[in-house]
Amino acid sequence: MRAVVQRVSSASVTVDGKDVGHIGAGLLVLLGVAPDDGPDDTAFMVRKLSGLRIFADADGLMNRSVSDIKGSFLVVSQFTLYGDATRGNRPSFTGAAPGAYADEVYQDVCKGLRNQGFDVQNGVFGAHMEVRLVNDGPVTIIIETDSRKKRVE
Numbered sequence: 031m032r033a034v035v036q037r038v039s040s041a042s043v044t045v046d047g048k049d050v051g052h053i054g055a056g057l058l059v060l061l062g063v064a065p066d067d068g069p070d071d072t073a074f075m076v077r078k079l080s081g082l083r084i085f086a087d088a089d090g091l092m093n094r095s096v097s098d099i100k101g102s103f104l105v106v107s108q109f110t111l112y113g114d115a116t117r118g119n120r121p122s123f124t125g126a127a128p129g130a131y132a133d134e135v136y137q138d139v140c141k142g143l144r145n146q147g148f149d150v151q152n153g154v155f156g157a158h159m160e161v162r163l164v165n166d167g168p169v170t171i172i173i174e175t176d177s178r179k180k181r182v183e
Contacts, residue, residue, distance in 0.1 A: 031067045031075050031135070032111045032176070034060040037084050037169035041104045043153040044160045051151030056101030057082070058163050061139060062111030063132040064125060064176065071175040072135060076142035078173050079103070092169075096148065103143055106153035106161055107136045129156060 035057055042052035059079060085094035085101070096103065109132060113121035126132065133155045143150045153159045 031064060031071045031139075031174070032062040033075060033079070033173045034108075034111065035079065035082065035084075035171045035173060036060075036163060037166045038104075039164040039166045041161070041163040043104065043106055043151075043162075045154045045157045050154055050159075051104055051106075053102035053104045053149070053151050055085075055099055055166070056096055056149075057084075057103050058161070059103060059105045060108040060111060060161075061105055061136055062108050063127040063135045064112060065127045065131070067127065067135050067175065069138075072138045072142060074175050075139055075173065076146070079139075080143060080146050080148065082171065082173075084169050084171060097146075102149040102151065103140075104151045104153075105136070105140050105143070106159060107132065107155045 038056060038058045040054050041058040043050055057079065080097065081095055083095050084092045085099045087093040109123060109126040112125035113123055114125055115121040136155060140150050140152060
């Protein structure tokens with residue numbers, strides 16, 4: 031699983047000109063799912079996202095989480111995070127999970143965050159979406175469960 035996480039002052043997603051999700055301060059999460067992602071990856075991602083300390087404290091240091099600032103999540107599925115353009119100029123997306131499975135894992139991540147009491151807004155899986163954000167900082171972090179699998183625990 032791969033997530034591009036952006037600290038935002040606000041973010042929204044529209045489909046066919048209709049607002050389907052929006053947040054104020056919090057995290058915009060662009061989430062890609064790989065075919066071998068499972069419950070352990072989901073739990074790891076939820077734990078990382080909910081505990082990620084990238085919001086400034088009183089001293090201006092990144093010591094606060096979404097929970098600390100009473101922020102929200104906007105989670106948007108994005109299979110293109112698994113695009114591979116190493117050969118040629120047209121990316122291959124064979125590294126992304128098939129749609130039905132990716133949607134299930136994506137929904138599990140959202141559910142995991144909601145179960146922790148967070149306000150979680152979503153895009154529409156598989157739809158053409160327009161995502162707008164005000165990146166606060168800018169701060170952008172990449173989280174990958176693949177690297178966790180490769181590490182010796």
